[in-house]
Amino acid sequence: MTDGLNMSRRIRRTPYTDRVEQVGVRGFSVVNHMLLPKAFQSTIEEDYWHLREHVQVWDVSCQRQVQITGLDAERLVQSMTPRSIAKAKVGDCYYIPIVDQQGGMINDPVMLKIADDQFWLSIADSDVLLYAMGLAIGANLDVEIAEPDVSPLAVQGPKAEDLMVSVFGEGIRDVGFFKYARFEFKGTQQVIARSGYSRQGGFEIYLDDGLLGHDLWDTIWEAGQTFNITPGCPNLIERIEGGLFSYGNEMTRENNPLELGLEKFCTLDGSIDFIGQRALQVIDAKGVDRSIRGLQFDGPRAPTCSVPWPVTVGGHQVGQITSCIWSPRLETNVGLSFIDRGYWDIGQNIQIEMPDNQICRGEIVALPML
Amino acid sequence: MTDGLNMSRRIRRTPYTDRVEQVGVRGFSVVNHMLLPKAFQSTIEEDYWHLREHVQVWDVSCQRQVQITGLDAERLVQSMTPRSIAKAKVGDCYYIPIVDQQGGMINDPVMLKIADDQFWLSIADSDVLLYAMGLAIGANLDVEIAEPDVSPLAVQGPKAEDLMVSVFGEGIRDVGFFKYARFEFKGTQQVIARSGYSRQGGFEIYLDDGLLGHDLWDTIWEAGQTFNITPGCPNLIERIEGGLFSYGNEMTRENNPLELGLEKFCTLDGSIDFIGQRALQVIDAKGVDRSIRGLQFDGPRAPTCSVPWPVTVGGHQVGQITSCIWSPRLETNVGLSFIDRGYWDIGQNIQIEMPDNQICRGEIVALPML
Numbered sequence: 010m011t012d013g014l015n016m017s018r019r020i021r022r023t024p025y026t027d028r029v030e031q032v033g034v035r036g037f038s039v040v041n042h043m044l045l046p047k048a049f050q051s052t053i054e055e056d057y058w059h060l061r062e063h064v065q066v067w068d069v070s071c072q073r074q075v076q077i078t079g080l081d082a083e084r085l086v087q088s089m090t091p092r093s094i095a096k097a098k099v100g101d102c103y104y105i106p107i108v109d110q111q112g113g114m115i116n117d118p119v120m121l122k123i124a125d126d127q128f129w130l131s132i133a134d135s136d137v138l139l140y141a142m143g144l145a146i147g148a149n150l151d152v153e154i155a156e157p158d159v160s161p162l163a164v165q166g167p168k169a170e171d172l173m174v175s176v177f178g179e180g181i182r183d184v185g186f187f188k189y190a191r192f193e194f195k196g197t198q199q200v201i202a203r204s205g206y207s208r209q210g211g212f213e214i215y216l217d218d219g220l221l222g223h224d225l226w227d228t229i230w231e232a233g234q235t236f237n238i239t240p241g242c243p244n245l246i247e248r249i250e251g252g253l254f255s256y257g258n259e260m261t262r263e264n265n266p267l268e269l270g271l272e273k274f275c276t277l278d279g280s281i282d283f284i285g286q287r288a289l290q291v292i293d294a295k296g297v298d299r300s301i302r303g304l305q306f307d308g309p310r311a312p313t314c315s316v317p318w319p320v321t322v323g324g325h326q327v328g329q330i331t332s333c334i335w336s337p338r339l340e341t342n343v344g345l346s347f348i349d350r351g352y353w354d355i356g357q358n359i360q361i362e363m364p365d366n367q368i369c370r371g372e373i374v375a376l377p378m379l
Numbered sequence: 380m381t382d383g384l385n386m387s388r389r390i391r392r393t394p395y396t397d398r399v400e401q402v403g404v405r406g407f408s409v410v411n412h413m414l415l416p417k418a419f420q421s422t423i424e425e426d427y428w429h430l431r432e433h434v435q436v437w438d439v440s441c442q443r444q445v446q447i448t449g450l451d452a453e454r455l456v457q458s459m460t461p462r463s464i465a466k467a468k469v470g471d472c473y474y475i476p477i478v479d480q481q482g483g484m485i486n487d488p489v490m491l492k493i494a495d496d497q498f499w500l501s502i503a504d505s506d507v508l509l510y511a512m513g514l515a516i517g518a519n520l521d522v523e524i525a526e527p528d529v530s531p532l533a534v535q536g537p538k539a540e541d542l543m544v545s546v547f548g549e550g551i552r553d554v555g556f557f558k559y560a561r562f563e564f565k566g567t568q569q570v571i572a573r574s575g576y577s578r579q580g581g582f583e584i585y586l587d588d589g590l591l592g593h594d595l596w597d598t599i600w601e602a603g604q605t606f607n608i609t610p611g612c613p614n615l616i617e618r619i620e621g622g623l624f625s626y627g628n629e630m631t632r633e634n635n636p637l638e639l640g641l642e643k644f645c646t647l648d649g650s651i652d653f654i655g656q657r658a659l660q661v662i663d664a665k666g667v668d669r670s671i672r673g674l675q676f677d678g679p680r681a682p683t684c685s686v687p688w689p690v691t692v693g694g695h696q697v698g699q700i701t702s703c704i705w706s707p708r709l710e711t712n713v714g715l716s717f718i719d720r721g722y723w724d725i726g727q728n729i730q731i732e733m734p735d736n737q738i739c740r741g742e743i744v745a746l747p748m749l
Contacts (some may be wrong), residue, residue, distance in 0.1 A: 139505060
C-alpha cells in the first residue's frame with residue numbers, strides 16, 4: 010500500500026542506520042522521533058525461528074534515555090512511578106510504569122540507576138523528557154534533564170551470551186538479569202545490561218557516543234559470524250507469545266498498571282509519594298474492570314492489526330485485540346487483548362471479529378504461551 | 380529502500396485514513412504518533428503546481444489539539460510561550476513558539492482561544508500534552524488537560540475559499556486570516572480557521588468527532604470536483620519557497636525563536652511571565668549567533684535531505700541544510716539553513732557539500748522566494 014516512510018531530519022537516523030541499510034533493511038517504524046528497523050530480507054517467521062535458536066543484533070536506538078541528574082533526581086523519578094525505587098542500587102535496572110494523575114500509563118521505561126543522583130529512563134514511545142521537565146520546572150526541583158547521546162544496541166537470542174563474551178570478555182557472564190555493568194570498548198567504558206525486548210535472553214549495549222556506532226556494529230557483526238548472527242528487530246510473534254506489551258499498542262493513557270498485571274510494581278500503601286497514587290488506590294480497592302490476556306484463535310492467518318478488533322462472548326463485546334499474528338510454532342493465531350471481568354479466565358471461549366466480517370473462534374490462554 | 384511503514388495501533392490512523400487509502404495514498408510519515416499522508420499518485424512537482432492553481436484536501440489530523448481548560452488555563456499557556464496572549468480573543472488563532480528554560484524550541488503550535496478559560500494548542504511533532512501536564516502537576520495549577528477527538532482537515536489552494544463557500548455558505552468569506560468561526564455540519568458546530576501549512580491560502584476544519592470523518596471528507600471531495608480538487612499533503616517545494624519551517628527539521632530544542640526570526644512573537648520586556656525569559660533576554664542582548672535563511676543552489680536535483688549537509692564559505696562551515704528540494708518553478712535547488720553571523724546577508728555566495736562529495740554553488744536568498 011505504501012512506497013515507504015518519507016525520510017526527513019525530523020525522523021532521526023541512528024548511529025547504526027547506515028549499517029542497517031547495508032544489511033538490507035526493508036522497512037522502518039518510528040519511535041521517539043527516530044527510525045526503528047522493522048523488516049529485513051527474511052520473513053517475520055524466519056526471524057522468529059532464528060531468534061529462538063541463534064543470535065540477532067537489533068538497532069534499538071529509539072529507546073532514548075531521559076537522563077535526570079541532581080539533588081532532587083531520585084525524588085522526581087519516584088514521583089513519576091508507583092514502583093518504589095528506594096532500594097535501587099547503582100547497577101540496577103528497574104521496569105517502571107509511569108502514570109498520570111488518573112493512574113493512566115504515560116510510558117513504561119526501564120530505569121537504570123547510574124549514580125545516587127543520576128538516573129536514565131530508557132523509554133517507550135512518548136516524550137517522557139518533556140513530562141519530567143514540566144514536573145521539574147513546575148515544582149522548582151534541583152535537577153538537570155537531558156537526552157544524552159546514548160543509543161542502545163540489543164544482542165538477543167540464546168547465543169547472545171557467548172557472542173558478547175567473545176567481544177567483551179568473561180565478565181559478561183556475571184551480569185545478572187536486569188543488572189548492568191561497564192565494559193571497555195575502544196578505550197571507552199560502556200553500560201551493558203542483561204535485558205531486551207525478547208524472552209530469548211540477551212543484552213543491551215547503551216552506547217554512549219554515536220560516533221562509535223559503526224565500530225560497535227561492525228565488531229558485533231564480525232564476532233557474530235561464528236554464531237550465525239543476523240540483523241533483526243523486536244519480533245511480533247515472539248513478543249506476543251512472551252507476553253511482552255508495547256506502549257501505544259497494548260496500553261495507552263486509557264490503561265492503568267493494575268489492569269496490565271503490573272501490581273507487583275505498584276506500592277500503594279502510602280509509603281512512597283507518586284503522582285496518581287490516590288487514583289490507583291481507588292482502582293485497587295474496587296478491583297479492576299478488565300485485565301490483559303493472551304488469546305489464541307483459528308481461522309486464516311491474521312493480517313496486521315492496526316485497528317483493534319472486537320472480542321466477543323455470546324455476541325457481547327468483552328475486549329479488543331491490539332496486537333496479533335500467526336504463530337508458526339503454535340500453528341494458530343496469537344494475540345493480546347484486555348478482557349472484561351467475568352470473561353477473563355484461562356480457557357474462556359471467545360470470538361474475534363476480524364475485518365470483512367470474518368468471525369474466528371478462540372480461547373483465552375496463559376501468558377507467556379509455552 | 381523500504382517496503383513501507385509497518386502499521387500498528389501505536390501509529391494511529393485518523394478519521395480520514397480509509398478515504399486517503401481509497402484515493403491512492405502511496406506513503407505516510409508519522410507525526411504525534413499518527414499517520415500523515417506524504418505522497419499520492421502524482422509527483423511532488425505535479426502536486427506543487429496543482430496546489431498553486433487549484434485546491435487540495437489534506438489529512439492533517441496529526442496536528443493534535445492539546446486542550447487546556449480551567450481557572451489557570453491562560454496562566455499555564457502564557458507560561459509556555461514568549462508571545463503575549465493577553466490580548467487574544469475568542470476566535471483568534473496565534474502562532475506561539477513554546478520554549479524551554481534555555482529558550483530552546485519545544486514546539487511551535489497554533490493556539491486557538493476557544494473560551495476565556497479554554498485553549499487549544501494545535502501542535503507540531505512533540506508531546507506538548509505531557510509537558511503541559513507536568514507543569515500543571517508540578518505547580519498545582521487548576522487546569523484540565525486533554526487531547527480531544529479533534530482531527531483537522533485542511534483545504535488549501537487558491538480555489539479553497541470558493542469550495543468552502545459551496546459547502547459552508549458565504550459566511551466563510553468573513554473569516555479573517557488566523558481567525559476562526561463555527562459553522563454547521565450535519566447538525567454539529569465545527570471550528571473552521573483561515574490557516575494552513577501553505578502560502579496558497581485556505582482553511583483548516585477542526586473536526587470535533589472522528590465519527591464524522593468520512594462524511595466530512597466525502598462532502599469536501601464531492602463539492603471539490605467542480606474545483607479540480609485532488610488529495611494532497613504539505614508540499615516540500617512550496618513550504619521551502621514560502622519559508623514555512625518544520626519542527627524537527629528546521630528547529631529543535633537546540634534552536635531559539637530569535638534565531639528563527641520569530642522576534643515579533645517574543646515579548647522580552649518583563650511584562651509577561653514565561654519559562655525561558657531570562658535565557659531569551661540574554662540571547663537578545665548579545666545578538667544571535669546564527670539566523671535561518673533561504674538558499675538556492677545549482678547542481679543536480681537534490682535528493683532527500685535526511686542528514687544535514689554542510690554549508691560552507693571559503694572552506695569554512697557556516698551552516699547546515701535541513702530541508703531542500705528541486706524547484707521546477709525557480710529551476711534551481713531550494714533549501715533552508717541556519718547561517719552563522721557574518722555570512723547571512725542576502726546574496727552571500729555559499730557552497731553546499733552534498734553526499735558523495737558533490738559540491739554545489741549557491742547563494743543566500745530572501746524568504747519567501749518569490
